[in-house]
Amino acid sequence: MAASSGTVVALVGGESPELISELGSLRNVDAFTLAVGDETDASRRISTSQASYVISDVDPLAHVAAAWVEFFDDRVTLDTLLFEAEAAADALRAGRAQLPDYYLVLDPESVEGTWRHWWFGALSRKAPTRVIPVASSSGEVRRQLRHLPTGRPWPAEYAEWLGRLQYEVPDRLALQ
Template structure:
């Protein structure tokens, strides 16, 4: 499967659908929201886009994130977290999904509890400049797109770091 040559950005948190619709009006930005359960169509669109920036709410780790949060909030078992992590690894390795180049976390001050530890701890520890806080406004997101930092890429061996998420204890990750 072809991989996009543009910069892939996942907008997460906040009111992303409205913001994504605004960004879609910009030149050289392919912006779209993912319909429930239509991750395959999102992956195809990302991989075939010719835009400089591909902005969406597509997150190949969404189920892993939810399982991680619920695991540490004592709502699911370790087996659920392991299952979701393995499903993500399989999709990433098979090319059915790809990690975005950047996660822009909208309205970071409103992210509470274990979710805050996911975005700014467990996930950002793997590639610190790839998970960025940003205010939930079209102007702020456009500004951030123009100033995306470079840094180390996501670890290539997904199974290793996703398979060890149960050891990424929230209280030890972020203040």
């Protein structure tokens, strides 16, 4: 699937469904939430949108993130993390999914434990200006949309990057 011509933003954490609904009323914004099991439809909607901003809660790395957090919290095995990483890398390479241009992490002060290290360590380390903390309010999100920074793109070597996440140890990552 082709990439969206607009800026793709994943709104994660906090009250994202409510905010996404509010943001959908803005002009030139296509905003929607992911229905369970509709990953393919969500990817198609993102890639075909003509809006300047495509805002959703679609995160192609959600399963990888959960496996990474659970791996370091001693709840899953390395095989689970590697499986999820390979599945995500395959979907990204095949065009069934695409990384958003930006992750807006709502209410960053409420993100706890290993999840904080995922968002502001392991993930943001790959493209520091692409993971942005923001207060969970429609006004703050709109303000952030108007001032999104530019920076290096996500790494294109998905398999290598995702396949080495077990070496991204939370306590050794500098939080961005």
